[in-house]
Amino acid sequence: MKTHYLYQSEQHSWLFFGRDENKKDDIIDTNQYLIKTKRRAILLDPGGIELFSQMLTAVLQHIELEQLTDLFASHQDPDIISSLGLWDQCLDNATLHAPWLWEGFIRHFGMNSIRYNALPDSGGSLDLNGVTIEFIPAHYLHSSGNFHVYDPTAKILMSGDIGAALDHSGAPIFVEDFAQHIPKMQYFHERWMPSNRAKNDWIKRVRQLDIEYMAPQHGAIFKGDMVKRFLDWFEALEVGSAIES
Amino acid sequence: MAENTQQFIAVAQIASELHHAKSIAIDLSITSKNARALAARAGTTAAGFNEITGFIENLANLTITTANLVNQQAVKLVHDAARQFRDNGLLRQLQSAYQHSASIGQQRLIKLLRQTESAIADAQINIDKDMNQLTQRIEQTQNDLRSAKVVTVVARIESTRASADLQSSLESVADNVERSSLKIAHHLRQAQSFLIQQGDVE
Numbered sequence: 386m387k388t389h390y391l392y393q394s395e396q397h398s399w400l401f402f403g404r405d406e407n408k409k410d411d412i413i414d415t416n417q418y419l420i421k422t423k424r425r426a427i428l429l430d431p432g433g434i435e436l437f438s439q440m441l442t443a444v445l446q447h448i449e450l451e452q453l454t455d456l457f458a459s460h461q462d463p464d465i466i467s468s469l470g471l472w473d474q475c476l477d478n479a480t481l482h483a484p485w486l487w488e489g490f491i492r493h494f495g496m497n498s499i500r501y502n503a504l505p506d507s508g509g510s511l512d513l514n515g516v517t518i519e520f521i522p523a524h525y526l527h528s529s530g531n532f533h534v535y536d537p538t539a540k541i542l543m544s545g546d547i548g549a550a551l552d553h554s555g556a557p558i559f560v561e562d563f564a565q566h567i568p569k570m571q572y573f574h575e576r577w578m579p580s581n582r583a584k585n586d587w588i589k590r591v592r593q594l595d596i597e598y599m600a601p602q603h604g605a606i607f608k609g610d611m612v613k614r615f616l617d618w619f620e621a622l623e624v625g626s627a628i629e630s
Numbered sequence: 631m632a633e634n635t636q637q638f639i640a641v642a643q644i645a646s647e648l649h650h651a652k653s654i655a656i657d658l659s660i661t662s663k664n665a666r667a668l669a670a671r672a673g674t675t676a677a678g679f680n681e682i683t684g685f686i687e688n689l690a691n692l693t694i695t696t697a698n699l700v701n702q703q704a705v706k707l708v709h710d711a712a713r714q715f716r717d718n719g720l721l722r723q724l725q726s727a728y729q730h731s732a733s734i735g736q737q738r739l740i741k742l743l744r745q746t747e748s749a750i751a752d753a754q755i756n757i758d759k760d761m762n763q764l765t766q767r768i769e770q771t772q773n774d775l776r777s778a779k780v781v782t783v784v785a786r787i788e789s790t791r792a793s794a795d796l797q798s799s800l801e802s803v804a805d806n807v808e809r810s811s812l813k814i815a816h817h818l819r820q821a822q823s824f825l826i827q828q829g830d831v832e
């Protein structure tokens with residue numbers, strides 16, 4: 386599992402975990418993110434069962450287990466949160482922030498000790514030891530109940546499946562050549578994203594945010610100017626491709 | 631690890647066999663109620679009748695009570711075994727994480743690793759205790775079932791003395807008790823064989 390610091394300040398830092406070399410070929414490669422403060426930490430889209438021991442190893446390299454007080458699931462997919470039952474057995478005092486829409490479904494992964502903070506459709510925010518992070522609605526992108534995480538201080542938007550690219554586990558962490566990156570993400574967005582209306586609404590809202598990094602759950606991270614190029618490209622893209630027009 | 635998987639499956643199989651046994655015991659209890667209705671119709675003329683219905687009722691109730699107890703215990707066992715099964719899964723993950731961790735990670739893992747190991751050991755003690763009790767209860771029910779044979783014999787003797795229309799009813803009561811008890815015995819034997827199998831694995 387590769388680890389990379391996306392942001393570091395006195396108060397908090399963002400860590401990227403991904404490009405797992407030991408991952409089986411037939412499961413999709415995922416990115417996980419950890420925001421850590423002095424006393425608390427939140428793991429964003431903790432990943433699937435298949436990845437759990439690697440994630441635990443990576444996380445404990447940086448924090449104490451007790452420090453992991455919060456988890457976030459952008460939506461209900463297995464690659465996002467099927468490891469929940471295992472985290473649940475390890476964490477005595479943690480809260481999962483996830484869409485209200487999926488509570489009854491996500492609990493099927495096994496939840497005895499972790500609390501479920503059901504995020505309303507309008508979103509919300511979390512004060513993590515003095516650091517505020519925002520849960521930005523991204524419904525129907527691709528899941529019908531879906532959120533992203535925005536950190537206005539670090540200027541990072543964790544964008545879940547938006548901006549996702551299907552790439553090999555040796556691929557670079559950041560998008561280097563946008564034109565070359567398009568084929569890796571085009572089909573994913575056309576086929577997994579169901580709604581042009583939802584897409585355009587999201588773009589309108591996200592354009593108003595100050596973003597230095599747009600960090601998706603699969604594939605390379607968009608940095609600086611690449612963020613704007615992605616938004617322009619996505620705006621022009623027709624999604625919902627399984628239905629013939 | 632494979633042992634634990636087998637134990638978990640064996641317990642689920644035992645619970646399922648006992649569930650079958652119980653539903654048959656409920657049928658047996660209906661048979662006993664029918665027999666009582668027959669006794670009422672026969673009035674005082676058939677002397678051994680009340681004895682028979684008494685027998686069947688006792689037998690059915692005993693079987694249902696035992697099956698209920700066994701069922702409750704089996705449900706708890708399935709729950710405990712499933713939990714232990716999950717804990718074992720977690721332990722494998724923790725061991726793998728430990729193996730791949732640097733010393734700081736190992737230090738942070740060790741408490742959880744030990745906790746999980748002892749949870750698995752504690753669960754095993756409980757499971758063994760429950761398994762023993764389950765074995766005893768199944769044996770007890772099997773003994774109770776032996777009295778079903780007496781009921782059938784008595785019912786058949788009575789039927790030869792009874793009037794013609796009661797005769798066939800009595801015989802069908804006897805047939806019913808016989809069939810039900812054979813079926814229950816079969817499911818109990820199955821449950822026993824799963825108990826023995828999982829015992830061998832340990």
Ligand SMILES: [Fe+2]
Pocket residue numbers: 460462527546
């Ligand atoms: Fe997804």
Ligand SMILES: [Fe+2]
Pocket residue numbers: 462464465545546602603
């Ligand atoms: Fe995904």
